Amino acid sequence: MEFIKDGKNEKNIRRFRSSLSISGISVIALGLWSVFKSVLNGALSPVSLEGLTEADIDPVLAKVIVWTVLFFFLAAELGLRLFVGLSAISESHGKHRKPVYIVMAMIIALFTAISVIPSVFLIIIGKKYFFTSIATVLIDLTSLGVLTELVISAFRLRYCLKHRTAETAEIAETAEAAGASEASEVLTEER
Amino acid sequence: MQAAGEEAETVTKFRRIGIFLTSLLVIALAIFMMVVPKTGYQYVTAILSFMLIFYGIRRVVYYFTLARRMVGGRLILYLGLIVLDLGIFTATLSFIPLPYVMLYLLAGYAFAGAVDLMRASEAKRYQNPVWKFILGKGVANILIAIFCLVLIFVNSTTAAVYVFAAGLIYSSIIRIVSAMRKTAVVYIQ
């Protein structure tokens, strides 16, 4: 038994593929959590929707409109995150993907960064929403970190693959195969 | 070496005292919840959210002390942060509807009961006489799970508090008994 010495570039390829896969899964998980939390918030804290129904329209109709708009935005966010996450996972498994998903990830990261600001403001001044704002900032910063890691991993993986020349690839394959025959040769030499 | 032996005893003693005291506190809280079930239900939701927050923090601490060195370890960190957020979110809710609490209890007891039934089957296969006790425990857990299901339709917060508090008392007793087990092994040169 022995560790295969296939070079730093190969090790980095494995590292960034792993990182990209994790980031992809996490982007999807955070998207699902965001949707779930919004629905729970609406269902269990109906007071949060009351302020939106002050206009002079039927309360039931108002709720329908609010829930429809909310559903649209949640679906859009989830759809984007699913696209980014699944593309990252696919690329981590060796399939080449167009860089569209990386651009989308950067856009989502930008919006997430912007959305942190009002939450921080609420923490500073808003006593009533202190704990909920802490939680919101926590998740937003996590989401930002995940998206940043995804973008960096995607770029670095592409860089490593580009510099994985045909010669390097052959060396890597030979090293892996030599790992099998070398072991038996070593055994013979030791004897 | 003598100091090491004494140190081992001291650390073990402190750990046992700590477990004993915290378990007693939990038992006292559980009894209080049963005596005043209406107030007790708020404690149920508070304990559930505290458990989630504590779990999330533990995941984060685990990441920084161990899982950071693991391939794919960052998933642990993200999971911990999501659960922490769920715990904080649960804590901010003024009221958790009874069905959610009962579903949580039902899942716990049903799973424990299923595991006990499998254990009893294996113990019987190996002619271990303890299989009858394990079977009884499994059947009891399944019956409590069915009772929790019924409670969803009956909509009784009092009964929910009793089931939850009984579970707290049982697990605290088990913790105390487990902590008293001997763990040192004598070594002869």
Add this chain to the structure above:
Amino acid sequence: MEPHFHYYATYCAAYLAGYTHEESMRICWSAEFVDRCTKTVLTRIKAPLSAATSQLQMELMDMRTDVIGLQEITRIWSSFHFLPRDLYAEVKGPKRFRNKYRLLCGPNGTLVKDTVELAKGKGLEAVGVALHVVADTWAHTYFIGAPSLVFNSTNHHFFELIPDGNGVYEEKHISFRHNPGAPDDPANCLYLATLPSIYENSIMNLGHGRASHLPDYSYARYKYMPSWADHEVLYKDNPSDFFKAFCQMIYVMKYIRGEVPEFETDTYDYETVSPWESEIKEILERRQTYCGDDWKAFGEKLSGRTVEPFDIEPFVEEYIAAGDNSNDTVIGRFTGATLAQKSMVTNKIYKSGNLLAGYSVDYEENGLKGIKDYFRLIEKQVDEMSAGGRRGGRDGD
């Protein structure tokens, strides 16, 4: 190692080391019993429960994974199946990481020497226990005998290298499934593994459960990315390693028999094996999950006698019938050997500053403390000293 190696291959090694057929049967029975000696069995025969050398799946699921439960699990699995290679290995990281890193199993560590020397002069049952421990250090390399997601989990990077007969290896991705009813399918590289769990101390992450029985199959050559190795890929060549294990077992037994003056690690008795090398390698390389028949046939060819299948009932009856004299039975001597092994390994791990296997109390400095089952080791030492004193008296006369 798979059970057939521990039983039939150990018989072959014992016979080649110079033991008689009857002695080889006793040794290989003990080696195999290490995998079967669970609390359930010991409860049935009213033997000391601390002598357990293995745990059933349901026993493991029943165990509390609190500090004490984890220590008990680690004591069993690190002492008999995942013997740590280097308890003082240096690695960067927090203490929690370092303690588990130091439990990594591997052959030719100092604990192997301690295990072999402990078994010398203690009877055939002790020899069998020691051989099981030594053999497993080869199969279970780079796993630890404690539940650990960080050290024992596997990931998607798992490939089998299948020889085509011309020295070229075909790389095939291995899939692990979790259907207990379905057997391993080497033809399609499908193996049964434990369920994935994200908890560090989950029983699912004990030993090589996440890699299924693959480390125990003698034909397997595979490469995978250990989760703790910072994206390095490890290559394991089981045919080569198992052959070394077989040759080392013969050397161990020759040392215990007194034919070798001093035990050295990383030493193998290739000379004794050489007439049968190709036959043994053929058995090891054959792509099959059950190789008991091949080893049995080889053993019967060596000795000219029938190698009976493994059966615990005769010795169980002997143990129960012996009553107060049960320590002098096969199972009695076996449990004495396992208690001594567990006590020794726990002490070594504890002395290295690692509490994962629990506390070890030095008898000479602290007296009798801790789990009562181990007090039997004192009685045994007193008996041995008395026997030595009586012999000295007789010599003086």
